[in-house]
Amino acid sequence: MNTVIPAIQTHALSKIYGNGRGCRDITITVGQGEAFGFLGPNGAGKSTFVKTLVGLVRPSGGEGVLLGHPIGSLEARGRIGYLPELYRYPEWLSGEEVMRMHTGLLGIKSGDAKARIRSGLDEVGIGKRGSDRVKQYSKGMQQRLGLACALLGDPDILFLDEPSSAMDPVGRREVRDLLLELKKRGKTLFLNSHLLEDVEAVCDRMALMLNGDMIRSGSVSDMLKVKVRRRFKVGGFSPVVLDWLIAETGLPINLSHTAEPQDWEEPVWLEAELEDEHQAGRINALIVGQGMTLYETVNEREKLEDWFMDAVAGLDHRGEKR
Amino acid sequence: MNTIIAATWKELLRRKMLLLTAVLTLLFLAVFWYIAGTVALNVPDGTRMLEQFARRSAILSLGFFFGGFVVAFLAIFSSFSVISGEAEQGVLQSVLTRPIPRWKWYVGRWLGYVSLIGAYALLLFVSIVWITGVHAGMTRNYGDLAVSLLLFALMVPVLVSASMLGSSLFSGIGNGVFMTMLYGAGWLGGMVEKVRGVLPVEPDAQQTLSHIGVLLSLAMPADGLNRRMQFILTRGAGETIPFLTGGTPPSNAFVWYAAAFAIFAFGLGLWLFRRKDF
Numbered sequence: 148m149n150t151v152i153p154a155i156q157t158h159a160l161s162k163i164y165g166n167g168r169g170c171r172d173i174t175i176t177v178g179q180g181e182a183f184g185f186l187g188p189n190g191a192g193k194s195t196f197v198k199t200l201v202g203l204v205r206p207s208g209g210e211g212v213l214l215g216h217p218i219g220s221l222e223a224r225g226r227i228g229y230l231p232e233l234y235r236y237p238e239w240l241s242g243e244e245v246m247r248m249h250t251g252l253l254g255i256k257s258g259d260a261k262a263r264i265r266s267g268l269d270e271v272g273i274g275k276r277g278s279d280r281v282k283q284y285s286k287g288m289q290q291r292l293g294l295a296c297a298l299l300g301d302p303d304i305l306f307l308d309e310p311s312s313a314m315d316p317v318g319r320r321e322v323r324d325l326l327l328e329l330k331k332r333g334k335t336l337f338l339n340s341h342l343l344e345d346v347e348a349v350c351d352r353m354a355l356m357l358n359g360d361m362i363r364s365g366s367v368s369d370m371l372k373v374k375v376r377r378r379f380k381v382g383g384f385s386p387v388v389l390d391w392l393i394a395e396t397g398l399p400i401n402l403s404h405t406a407e408p409q410d411w412e413e414p415v416w417l418e419a420e421l422e423d424e425h426q427a428g429r430i431n432a433l434i435v436g437q438g439m440t441l442y443e444t445v446n447e448r449e450k451l452e453d454w455f456m457d458a459v460a461g462l463d464h465r466g467e468k469r
Numbered sequence: 470m471n472t473i474i475a476a477t478w479k480e481l482l483r484r485k486m487l488l489l490t491a492v493l494t495l496l497f498l499a500v501f502w503y504i505a506g507t508v509a510l511n512v513p514d515g516t517r518m519l520e521q522f523a524r525r526s527a528i529l530s531l532g533f534f535f536g537g538f539v540v541a542f543l544a545i546f547s548s549f550s551v552i553s554g555e556a557e558q559g560v561l562q563s564v565l566t567r568p569i570p571r572w573k574w575y576v577g578r579w580l581g582y583v584s585l586i587g588a589y590a591l592l593l594f595v596s597i598v599w600i601t602g603v604h605a606g607m608t609r610n611y612g613d614l615a616v617s618l619l620l621f622a623l624m625v626p627v628l629v630s631a632s633m634l635g636s637s638l639f640s641g642i643g644n645g646v647f648m649t650m651l652y653g654a655g656w657l658g659g660m661v662e663k664v665r666g667v668l669p670v671e672p673d674a675q676q677t678l679s680h681i682g683v684l685l686s687l688a689m690p691a692d693g694l695n696r697r698m699q700f701i702l703t704r705g706a707g708e709t710i711p712f713l714t715g716g717t718p719p720s721n722a723f724v725w726y727a728a729a730f731a732i733f734a735f736g737l738g739l740w741l742f743r744r745k746d747f
Contacts, residue, residue, distance in 0.1 A: 168707060198562075198746075198747070201566045202565070202566060203562055203565060203566060203746065204747065205744065205746060221568045221569075221570065222568075224566055224567060224568040225568035229562075229563065229566040229568065230563075231559055231562040232565055233558070233562075234558075234559030234562055234563055235558045235559050235560055236479065236560065236563070237476075237560060239479070239480060239483035239484055240483070244479075248472060248476050249563075249564075249567065251471070251472030251475075252472055252473075252567035252568075252569055253567060253568065254568070293563065296563055297563075299717070385552040446611045454669045
């Protein structure tokens with residue numbers, strides 16, 4: 148990762164619309180070759196922020212640069228590819244003609260354009276259907292075409308706003324693989340997505356937007372660094388043993404909420420949030436050592452979706468006017 | 470910019486707007502040929518010259534009554550949603566993030582519309598004048614013909630500039646309605662002027678009607694250009710068809726106003742477009 152010139156750098160970048168919506172005081176730095184995920188519920192201001200970065204929207208305050216060039220400048224726009232969230236291409240053109248128009252806008256010479264169009268359409272899985280008119284494309288196909296257009300100028304930074312929202316599971320998987328491949332090639336990815344598994348699989352760092360404010364940011368692994376949650380199914384259990392286990396290990400061990408034993412003949416579930424596997428092994432040994440039966444243990448790692456729900460839980464997160 | 474001009478032409482051709490217009494224009498011209506042949510008065514010995522001029526004037530007025538509407542509606546309906554409509558559909562967002570200045574996109578679209586619709590206006594003008602000439606003779610004053618052609622073609626940049634300005638301000642459909650009504654207002658201004666010239670009206674009312682007619686024509690000068698063009702082609706023929714010809718024609722100053730109107734609408738539209746959020 149080249150950290151000399153950040154791919155994206157903003158300082159207190161804001162865009163406030165007349166109705167008070169938008170995004171406020173966003174300060175981020177994304178290094179070259181990094182994949183950055185932008186999360187948030189609908190109306191959080193994610194797309195507004197991206198539109199400000201790519202020059203579609205004039206900022207109300209703050210500043211930003213892309214690879215050292217001010218956002219919105221021709222130099223900055225020459226280094227980016229952008230897949231808008233809500234977009235359509237002219238229905239009266241074929242996929243190839245749309246691509247050809249974009250090669251013209253990018254100033255790609257006609258000699259190179261043909262090969263680039265062909266490889267671009269193949270890369271996103273449109274292939275020979277590139278000669279069909281756009282009006283014959285499904286939404287997923289249009290999204291693939293959008294992705295091909297975004298990649299056309301071999302951009303250093305790719306802004307992708309919900310890149311696979313209209314695709315079927317196979318298409319989503321293909322897009323995810325393509326993003327991973329682009330990341331390998333050293334492209335900087337800025338991914339706005341509701342598909343949390345995409346962010347989790349592709350991104351190095353991420354931020355959470357809520358009502359126009361960035362409320363959290365950090366590396367994906369740090370933000371998901373929730374302790375491993377381990378469950379133990381134990382027979383021959385009694386409440387005295389639980390106190391003893393807690394005292395022996397110093398770990399927060401609980402009876403599962405779902406377990407409501409009237410007598411202690413039936414097995415119960417114990418839960419513990421652990422730092423590592425060694426702690427789990429010690430609990431196993433203590434349970435067996437006390438003559439209880441250990442039927443099974445289950446490892447539960449928190450997913451991004453759980454993190455996301457926890458982060459916005461109890462907050463006003465529907466983008467209502469303040 | 471060539472890419473944008475070419476894309477505009479392709480849009481007009483692929484969406485079949487020009488094709489439909491061309492087919493209907495051919496039908497009109499066939500009917501116009503018959504009408505011109507019926508109305509015209511050919512007097513080989515040169516007698517009844519004044520009546521011959523009057524009939525030629527009527528034929529031209531009929532032709533350009535249609536021609537003015539067709540060119541106006543073609544200019545309005547091809548460009549009324551060029552900004553707001555494309556932004557609503559999400560077409561613009563992927564284009565405006567490319568490394569081209571916004572003014573190039575705006576000017577490219579404007580040139581694309583004006584060049585193709587202007588070429589159609591040129592062909593229509595030549596066709597109407599030619600058919601009239603075949604049946605009723607035509608002026609040999611090529612200066613008048615050239616000026617008339619320019620005035621007819623000037624309708625196109627006036628309308629496209631106003632339509633693109635409206636598209637920066639209003640939604641696609643809203644601008645379509647606005648532009649149609651604005652053109653209708655300009656046309657009504659001309660009609661008021663003709664009514665004032667034809668019907669017996671009190672002097673005070675004449676003054677009021679004149680003010681209303683002028684204001685409406687100033688709001689949208691496209692139809693006024695058409696009327697000025699017809700006046701130049703038919704000057705001296707006098708009133709022949711009530712409400713279609715006659716009345717006081719717009720002045721030379723009005724033509725300059727129309728040119729200034731087009732420049733102002735174009736400039737304001739471009740200024741707004743460069744500052745617009747998408």
